[in-house]
Amino acid sequence: MMRSDPGLYDYWPYENRPKISWPGNARVAFWVAPNIEFYELDPAVNPHRKPWPKPIPDVHGYATRDYGNRVGHMRLMQVLDKYNVRGSISLSTALCDHHPEIIEMCRERDWEFFSHGIYNTRYSYGMDEAQERSVIEAAMETILKHTGKPCAGYLAPALTHTERTMDLFAEAGGIYTCDLFHDDQPTPVSVRSGKKFISVPYSLEMNDTIVYVVNKIEPRRYSEMIKANFDRLYAEGANNPVVMCVPLHAYQVSHPHRLKAFEEALEYITGHSDVWVTTGREIAEHWIDQHYDEAVADIEQRVLSLGGAS
Amino acid sequence: MSLDDRYFEYPRRGYGMDHDLYDWSMLADRKPVRWPDGKPLALWVNVALQYFPLDQKGEPFKPPGGMVTAYPDLRHYTLRDYGNRIGVFRIFDALDKLGVTASVAMNTRLALRNPYLLRRVVGRGHELLCHGWDMDTIHHGGMHEAAESEIISRALDELRTASGCDVKGWLSPAKSQSAATPKLLATHGVEYMCDWINDDMPYAFRTAAGEITALPLSTELEDRFIILDNGHSETEYADQIIDACDFLIEEAETIGAGRLLALNVHPWMLGQPHRIRMLERVLAHITSTDKVWRASPSEIIAVWKGAQAQ
Numbered sequence: 001m002m003r004s005d006p007g008l009y010d011y012w013p014y015e016n017r018p019k020i021s022w023p024g025n026a027r028v029a030f031w032v033a034p035n036i037e038f039y040e041l042d043p044a045v046n047p048h049r050k051p052w053p054k055p056i057p058d059v060h061g062y063a064t065r066d067y068g069n070r071v072g073h074m075r076l077m078q079v080l081d082k083y084n085v086r087g088s089i090s091l092s093t094a095l096c097d098h099h100p101e102i103i104e105m106c107r108e109r110d111w112e113f114f115s116h117g118i119y120n121t122r123y124s125y126g127m128d129e130a131q132e133r134s135v136i137e138a139a140m141e142t143i144l145k146h147t148g149k150p151c152a153g154y155l156a157p158a159l160t161h162t163e164r165t166m167d168l169f170a171e172a173g174g175i176y177t178c179d180l181f182h183d184d185q186p187t188p189v190s191v192r193s194g195k196k197f198i199s200v201p202y203s204l205e206m207n208d209t210i211v212y213v214v215n216k217i218e219p220r221r222y223s224e225m226i227k228a229n230f231d232r233l234y235a236e237g238a239n240n241p242v243v244m245c246v247p248l249h250a251y252q253v254s255h256p257h258r259l260k261a262f263e264e265a266l267e268y269i270t271g272h273s274d275v276w277v278t279t280g281r282e283i284a285e286h287w288i289d290q291h292y293d294e295a296v297a298d299i300e301q302r303v304l305s306l307g308g309a310s
Numbered sequence: 311m312s313l314d315d316r317y318f319e320y321p322r323r324g325y326g327m328d329h330d331l332y333d334w335s336m337l338a339d340r341k342p343v344r345w346p347d348g349k350p351l352a353l354w355v356n357v358a359l360q361y362f363p364l365d366q367k368g369e370p371f372k373p374p375g376g377m378v379t380a381y382p383d384l385r386h387y388t389l390r391d392y393g394n395r396i397g398v399f400r401i402f403d404a405l406d407k408l409g410v411t412a413s414v415a416m417n418t419r420l421a422l423r424n425p426y427l428l429r430r431v432v433g434r435g436h437e438l439l440c441h442g443w444d445m446d447t448i449h450h451g452g453m454h455e456a457a458e459s460e461i462i463s464r465a466l467d468e469l470r471t472a473s474g475c476d477v478k479g480w481l482s483p484a485k486s487q488s489a490a491t492p493k494l495l496a497t498h499g500v501e502y503m504c505d506w507i508n509d510d511m512p513y514a515f516r517t518a519a520g521e522i523t524a525l526p527l528s529t530e531l532e533d534r535f536i537i538l539d540n541g542h543s544e545t546e547y548a549d550q551i552i553d554a555c556d557f558l559i560e561e562a563e564t565i566g567a568g569r570l571l572a573l574n575v576h577p578w579m580l581g582q583p584h585r586i587r588m589l590e591r592v593l594a595h596i597t598s599t600d601k602v603w604r605a606s607p608s609e610i611i612a613v614w615k616g617a618q619a620q
Contacts, residue, residue: 055450055451055452057489059485067507070337098323098327098334119320126311128311216541218542255554
């Protein structure tokens with residue numbers, strides 16, 4: 001039976017929360033998450049979702065994504081290097097086998113790798129618990145094997161979930177999810193094991209694919225949106241620090257008509273003092289270490305005193 | 311609920327692509343291509359001359375720009391026909407005014423219906439590409455190879471006969487292909503195809519009938535895509551192309567290798583009186599420097615091939 005509420009977190013109003021302290025007393029923890037993805041031309045088909053909108057081979061759809069790997073990542077990497085931003089990669093882990101050159105360039109830069117599933121054309125829908133656990137663990141093992149560092153975060157492949165996704169990822173050793181869009185600060189996420197597991201704000205509103213493809217926003221306007229998003233978070237962060245994430249896809253943002261406008265926004269943000277330019281894992285580890293217990297206590301107290309959904 | 315075991319098999323997981331159509335390579339790692347006179351950017355303008363039949367089948371999908379309303383959709387039929395009657399001559403004037411070379415990709419059915427237009431195209435010296443039979447004859451994975459072979463053969467033979475040109479280039483309607491399309495094109499004497507948009511430069515594409523060159527004709531920079539699909543303004547169209555031009559010149563000069571700006575334009579779109587000045591603005595910007603080589607697709611491929619042989 002379907003649930004009316006995902007049951008992952010309690011209502012926790014923005015006002016009067018305990019204060020976060022980021023390193024260097026930063027107002028905003030800023031992270032950039034390039035998605036490095038592999039889409040299969042002719043994958044096994046999940047009965048709940050077709051891999052491509054057009055008949056296979058969907059040349060246009062496939063080639064659109066492949067552009068990111070052939071052309072886009074190198075361009076984006078150069079821009080991030082210029083502003084000393086280490087990417088937090090949302091990785092289709094099979095790409096370690098297909099395109100190890102890209103992985104090596106990210107490793108050299110000490111970027112973070114987190115799991116985005118094995119392929120972005122394999123969906124979680126319809127998996128039983130053992131199947132989903134197996135693919136979650138396999139993806140994490142690939143990251144450890146190819147990068148030497150354990151995987152801490154998860155963005156489900158193609159944002160496809162089951163009711164058990166968070167439980168299984170936490171049990172496999174993960175500490176944060178990027179799949180929830182309910183907050184501008186990290187929050188605890190309830191998992192059945194009771195492990196300390198959290199949400200680190202990723203963003204759909206700032207996600208280039210959502211912006212360009214779903215909302216059909218012009219490249220220069222995207223840059224203005226990012227700056228406006230930052231300006232408000234930066235102002236509010238003087239009171240209680242927050243997180244800002246810009247998720248990217250090199251097959252979108254790295255096109256020649258888009259990258260310069262995006263770079264202007266990145267230059268603007270990194271030109272501010274009191275911004276902690278960091279990675280998803282560093283935000284998660286810091287917040288769990290410094291703020292998790294306090295947050296849980298505050299939420300419990302407020303749920304008790306305010307009533308309402310839990 | 312669970313998924314079939316085959317959903318967890320990845321037979322093409324390994325180094326390179328998940329198919330044998332072309333080799334995996336990053337643009338940044340390729341042999342540099344140097345355009346004539348050391349110019350950093352090659353400009354390729356393609357004019358798409360299209361016939362959208364009123365009795366559209368829409369199989370397996372409606373062509374972009376095709377009929378929308380119930381039959382008979384006089385508004386879209388005539389709006390598209392406007393391009394071939396009026397708009398194309400505005401485009402020709404804009405090209406002439408700014409001294410820009412362009413290729414023309416023409417549906418063979420249009421060439422046969424409008425011999426005057428075909429004669430004008432040939433007489434003006436444009437390199438002629440076959441744009442398939444008509445916009446409603448879409449090549450796709452659900453086709454029988456024999457049926458597709460007959461269409462390709464008819465489209466190419468009749469265009470070659472009617473034009474007297476040795477047509478070597480191909481642009482599929484909607485850039486859609488079946489798995490057999492590249493092989494059938496190579497079999498019928500096509501040397502380059504423009505459907506795969508996964509790169510900013512030409513690359514070698516493998517077929518069972520020998521090699522063919524993939525010459526990507528950008529969708530992201532197409533007038534129809536920006537103005538119709540994305541709903542951006544005419545001014546925005548021009549801004550985006552100008553940004554792309556400047557970006558590619560800068561990239562080419564930085565790395566010391568030529569880049570390609572590939573612009574597909576539709577007379578039914580940019581040939582409208584309120585839009586044509588934006589094409590003129592774009593071409594004026596691009597031709598305002600001496601850094602741009604105005605080239606036909608065959609010239610571009612010849613230089614690219616020469617660089618591969620070195």
